Amino acid sequence: MMKLKRILLVDDDEISNFINERKLKSAGIADRIDVCISGMRALQLLNELIAANESGPEVILLDINMPIMDGFGFLDEFDRLPGSFTTGIKVAMLTSSLEKEEIRRSYEYKNVVDFINKPLSTEKIVILADKIIK
Numbered sequence: 001m002m003k004l005k006r007i008l009l010v011d012d013d014e015i016s017n018f019i020n021e022r023k024l025k026s027a028g029i030a031d032r033i034d035v036c037i038s039g040m041r042a043l044q045l046l047n048e049l050i051a052a053n054e055s056g057p058e059v060i061l062l063d064i065n066m067p068i069m070d071g072f073g074f075l076d077e078f079d080r081l082p083g084s085f086t087t088g089i090k091v092a093m094l095t096s097s098l099e100k101e102e103i104r105r106s107y108e109y110k111n112v113v114d115f116i117n118k119p120l121s122t123e124k125i126v127i128l129a130d131k132i133i134k
Helices: 014-027 039-051 071-078 100-106 122-133
Strands: 004-010 030-036 059-062 090-095 112-117
Touching: 004 014, 004 039, 014 030, 014 122, 030 039, 039 059, 039 071, 059 071, 071 090, 090 100, 090 122, 100 112, 112 122
Parallel strands: 004 030, 004 059, 059 090, 090 112
Antiparallel strands: none
16 A cells, blocks of 8 residues: 555544544555644644745544534635645545535535544545545
């Protein structure tokens, strides 16, 4: 499996972040894993990367149901970032939601490539990596 340079994990549940970060690290999928506990903090990080002229994550694992700014609010703001930065960044919704409307709505965003139900597993990581690397 090819290794990614950077993954951004966005979830308001700190326990889920801890577990998912460990699973991603043990899978050896990325050199760096950034974790943000809100969509607002994730946007702040992305804007810091833009300002520093650094490349963004290759993958964002994004929870839908978060306070203040949910995953869809994040995606709306993400779409306003410079295309030169966001092109090539893949987003996978990582959520406990099974609502068909949320699944349909997720795929309306051009960067969304997958809808993964929690919990994250090694098998799901491998499947996602295959989708991203293709």
